[in-house]
Amino acid sequence: MNTELTGVIFTYLLTLAIAIPLGRYIAKVFKGEKTWLDFLAPLDRFIFRFSGIDTKREMNWKQHLLALLTINSVWLIYAFVCLMAQGHLPLNPDANPGQSADTAFNTAISFLVNCNLQHYSGESGATYFTQHFVFMFLHFVSAATGIAALVVAFRAMKDKVTDKLGNFWEYFVKSITRVLLPISFVIAVIFAFNGITTSYAGKDTFISMQGDTVHVSRGPVAPLVAIKHLGTNGGGWFGANSAHPIENPNYLTNTVELVAQCIIPIALVFALGFYLNKKKFSYVIFGVMTLGMLMLLIPTMNAELHGNPAIAKMGISQPTGAMEGKEVRFGPANSAYWSIMTTIISTGSVNSMHDSAMPVSGTMMMLGMMINCFYGGCGVGFLNFYIFIIVAVFISGLMVGRTPEFLGRKIEAREMKIASLIALLHPFIILVGLAISSYVAVNVAGADWVVKPSAWLNNPGTHGFSEMLYEYTSSAANNGSGFEGLGDGNIFWNYTTGIVMILGRFLPIIGPLAIAGLLANKKYIPESAGTLKSDTSTFGLMIFAVIVIIAALSFFPSLALGPIAEHFSLK
Amino acid sequence: MKTYLLPSIKLTLILIVLTAGIYPLAIAGIGKFTPGKGDGETVTYKGRVVGYANIGQKFTKDEYFWGRPSAVDYNAAGSGGSNKGPSNPDYLKQVEGRIDDFMKHNPGVTRSQIPAELVTASGSGLDPDLSPAGAKVQVARVAKVRGLSVDAVNKLVDEQTEGPWLGLFGPAKVNVLKLNVALDGLKK
Numbered sequence: 202m203n204t205e206l207t208g209v210i211f212t213y214l215l216t217l218a219i220a221i222p223l224g225r226y227i228a229k230v231f232k233g234e235k236t237w238l239d240f241l242a243p244l245d246r247f248i249f250r251f252s253g254i255d256t257k258r259e260m261n262w263k264q265h266l267l268a269l270l271t272i273n274s275v276w277l278i279y280a281f282v283c284l285m286a287q288g289h290l291p292l293n294p295d296a297n298p299g300q301s302a303d304t305a306f307n308t309a310i311s312f313l314v315n316c317n318l319q320h321y322s323g324e325s326g327a328t329y330f331t332q333h334f335v336f337m338f339l340h341f342v343s344a345a346t347g348i349a350a351l352v353v354a355f356r357a358m359k360d361k362v363t364d365k366l367g368n369f370w371e372y373f374v375k376s377i378t379r380v381l382l383p384i385s386f387v388i389a390v391i392f393a394f395n396g397i398t399t400s401y402a403g404k405d406t407f408i409s410m411q412g413d414t415v416h417v418s419r420g421p422v423a424p425l426v427a428i429k430h431l432g433t434n435g436g437g438w439f440g441a442n443s444a445h446p447i448e449n450p451n452y453l454t455n456t457v458e459l460v461a462q463c464i465i466p467i468a469l470v471f472a473l474g475f476y477l478n479k480k481k482f483s484y485v486i487f488g489v490m491t492l493g494m495l496m497l498l499i500p501t502m503n504a505e506l507h508g509n510p511a512i513a514k515m516g517i518s519q520p521t522g523a524m525e526g527k528e529v530r531f532g533p534a535n536s537a538y539w540s541i542m543t544t545i546i547s548t549g550s551v552n553s554m555h556d557s558a559m560p561v562s563g564t565m566m567m568l569g570m571m572i573n574c575f576y577g578g579c580g581v582g583f584l585n586f587y588i589f590i591i592v593a594v595f596i597s598g599l600m601v602g603r604t605p606e607f608l609g610r611k612i613e614a615r616e617m618k619i620a621s622l623i624a625l626l627h628p629f630i631i632l633v634g635l636a637i638s639s640y641v642a643v644n645v646a647g648a649d650w651v652v653k654p655s656a657w658l659n660n661p662g663t664h665g666f667s668e669m670l671y672e673y674t675s676s677a678a679n680n681g682s683g684f685e686g687l688g689d690g691n692i693f694w695n696y697t698t699g700i701v702m703i704l705g706r707f708l709p710i711i712g713p714l715a716i717a718g719l720l721a722n723k724k725y726i727p728e729s730a731g732t733l734k735s736d737t738s739t740f741g742l743m744i745f746a747v748i749v750i751i752a753a754l755s756f757f758p759s760l761a762l763g764p765i766a767e768h769f770s771l772k
Numbered sequence: 773m774k775t776y777l778l779p780s781i782k783l784t785l786i787l788i789v790l791t792a793g794i795y796p797l798a799i800a801g802i803g804k805f806t807p808g809k810g811d812g813e814t815v816t817y818k819g820r821v822v823g824y825a826n827i828g829q830k831f832t833k834d835e836y837f838w839g840r841p842s843a844v845d846y847n848a849a850g851s852g853g854s855n856k857g858p859s860n861p862d863y864l865k866q867v868e869g870r871i872d873d874f875m876k877h878n879p880g881v882t883r884s885q886i887p888a889e890l891v892t893a894s895g896s897g898l899d900p901d902l903s904p905a906g907a908k909v910q911v912a913r914v915a916k917v918r919g920l921s922v923d924a925v926n927k928l929v930d931e932q933t934e935g936p937w938l939g940l941f942g943p944a945k946v947n948v949l950k951l952n953v954a955l956d957g958l959k960k
Contacts, residue, residue: 252782399810415847
């Protein structure tokens with residue numbers, strides 16, 4: 202077998218080898234059991250004392266959400282102000298200017314919601330101050346927000362009838378001090394020794410072999426790249442993200458970055474099993490997610506390894522596969538794997554340019570984000586999956602003519618209403634955005650914006666349509682990758698995607714937490730012969746069918762107009 | 773909301789110090805002990821810094837091995853790919869042009885010998901590498917311009933080829949800058 206494929210298989214196996222024990226560890230942390238990082242307890246206590254937080258005060262689901270939304274609002278304002286003012290703030294060796302109001306609006310939301318859509322380029326649109334004190338800070342806290350929200354849901358799924366679901370601040374702070382920060386530290390050290398820069402020195406200049414004067418952007422990149430992946434954020438230091446040779450210099454760093462972005466989402470699935478003592482249930486969920494992942498990955502690998510048929514027709518050999526937008530040191534096989542992992546997991550970092558990928562790959566990447574729960578983002582991936590579980594339970598209940606129950610609780614009209622709204626929200630915000638942008642591109646083509654609507658699309662025809670579809674899909678899924686040819690650095694894209702991102706973040710957190718909180722208050726019905734078992738492969742298939750019907754099919758028409766049409770036109 | 777506002781602000785402050793202050797400073801401290809001292813590893817030739825090992829640079833002269841086409845013209849103060857879709861007619865015309873240009877500078881090479889990376893732009897625009905085949909196909913030209921034997925240049929490419937990671941994973945590659953530095957060293 203060739204080394205490109207062995208590299209991909211090795212990376213996935215390494216991911217599992219780390220994620221499973223990590224899941225057990227995370228379950229222990231949130232159960233309050235002893236772990237080997239307990240020597241950090243004084244740090245936690247100091248943070249709580251400084252902030253005036255009493256972690257013994259338990260919260261109900263509404264209080265959890267209130268705490269979550271309050272602190273997120275604080276970050277939003279903080280980020281917005283810093284980005285506008287960055288030109289006057291310290292740590293700006295390259296003398297980059299502040300962001301415009303619309304760019305700052307988009308960027309602040311983007312990093313707050315763990316999306317990391319970037320309508321600026323890191324080399325010129327951010328300073329070392331904002332890279333660290335806004336972006337890297339938000340990388341940590343947005344990931345921790347997702348994990349903390351998920352832990353609330355875990356807690357609610359226990360069989361005790363209660364509205365006391367622990368303390369949000371405790372879950373949130375421990376996500377950082379016990380999970381994100383220690384692992385990021387280890388990863389950043391590996392990066393530092395493999396050529397990712399760490400010093401605060403500004404741009405360098407040298408004269409090349411041929412006598413050209415070249416300026417090189419750099420900076421303290423390693424710590425940011427570590428948490429950018431671990432927290433499934435994806436917002437890179439440089440414009441080219443992890444395709445950039447400083448941000449991702451070799452195959453080793455590439456493997457570490459790939460593993461880092463997958464371990465927490467996968468670990469959290471196993472953590473559920475350890476936390477609730479329902480290991481079989483988490484195997485079923487993991488199985489469904491992995492099946493989905495493979496169904497997206499295999500066509501993508503196939504398309505990329507075969508290369509671009511239009512280039513093959515010119516007589517050029519593509520021994521490794523399609524190379525446009527890809528780096529030699531990773532190769533098409535690995536880039537294909539990355540592009541699927543980064544889209545299903547809501548990281549959105551890239552090591553190749555998705556805009557130049559084959560149409561089949563583009564379809565699979567977009568499907569990954571449209572479904573958004575095959576592993577999914579830090580914490581929120583499972584919360585999205587939870588919605589599909591609820592819908593699947595309800596439909597199976599109707600099919601066999603029983604009151605639908607999940608983990609000993611009746612699912613009734615109120616829960617179903619919330620679940621349906623959340624499930625439909627995702628296609629709604631994507632397709633409405635797409636409709637508006639398509640209208641504007643055609644009918645307001647000459648509008649006097651930074652990039653005129655007539656010049657938005659970097660590619661004609663179906664591929665141009667795909668660029669817009671991808672942008673809204675990525676925003677709604679809080680993914681952050683893009684078909685970057687799209688001229689998105691203007692007022693229209695900044696505001697519309699900003700709104701889509703914020704809706705796509707908080708409603709899918711509020712919905713599942715509300716359902717979980719409501720269910721936790723209901724009477725617990727012990728398992729009987731008539732109970733629908735949630736830990737069987739039959740139920741797994743049921744969930745899978747629900748995902749395919751709700752998520753995938755609602756997008757089929759728009760995919761048909763974009764990448765699918767392009768595929769059939771490409772010969 | 774009020775109950776949560778003050779703790780939110782204080783918690784934000786202390787976490788900023790921890791995650792954006794202490795954490796990166798610690799990494800920067802450790803970075804001082806790495807090969808490039810955290811500033812990035814440079815390549816020197818005759819006592820002069822001629823580039824960064826990881827960052828590709830423009831080679832257009834026939835006497836040097838060329839790197840890949842770049843959407844940002846190897847300007848390392850920025851980065852990015854072409855973002856051209858695979859079916860874009862303008863893009864395909866551009867690729868056609870690159871093929872013609874390459875064949876003009878490398879007479880005797882057939883189209884099927886040209887690997888795709890030599891006529892397609894990289895993702896970063898700063899790709900420092902070629903596949904071994906991408907270097908080998910240029911050997912005849914470089915040897916002729918420099919008056920070296922084809923065997924000697926081939927041998928140099930082999931020496932500069934880095935195999936897959938651990939011999940098992942990922943593609944083999946040749947760093948174009950290091951190859952060209954070694955080539956200049958050969959001339960003397």
